[in-house]
Amino acid sequence: MYYTYMLRCDDGSLYTGYCTDYKRRYREHSSKGAKAAKYTRSHTAVALAAVWESNTKTQATRLEYYIKTLSRDKKELLISSDEMSVLKDKINILDYKRVSTDGDEL
Numbered sequence: 276m277y278y279t280y281m282l283r284c285d286d287g288s289l290y291t292g293y294c295t296d297y298k299r300r301y302r303e304h305s306s307k308g309a310k311a312a313k314y315t316r317s318h319t320a321v322a323l324a325a326v327w328e329s330n331t332k333t334q335a336t337r338l339e340y341y342i343k344t345l346s347r348d349k350k351e352l353l354i355s356s357d358e359m360s361v362l363k364d365k366i367n368i369l370d371y372k373r374v375s376t377d378g379d380e381l
Contacts, residue, residue, distance in 0.1 A: 277335035284318035293335040
């Protein structure tokens with residue numbers, strides 16, 4: 276499985292990435308260590324905003340790319356709803372499943 280995720284940072288910004296283990300990746304971003312992204316070393320990740328599961332790396336990276344092209348308002352809409360209608364013209368939304376992160380120990 277591959278995951279595309281969005282992080283909320285301490286300055287209110289959003290970071291989008293993909294990985295194979297979103298809990299581990301969140302810890303890496305939060306630690307600001309060598310494995311954190313350059314962006315999250317200077318913008319501390321404080322929460323997982325949303326996570327989507329896909330079967331292939333190609334699907335995960337495609338979703339990451341299209342999320343990064345969205346406006347801030349559309350990113351917030353994507354986070355707040357369970358549907359991916361803001362991306363329906365770009366990707367096959369049936370290839371992705373929203374992952375619940377409520378109660379996850381990170």
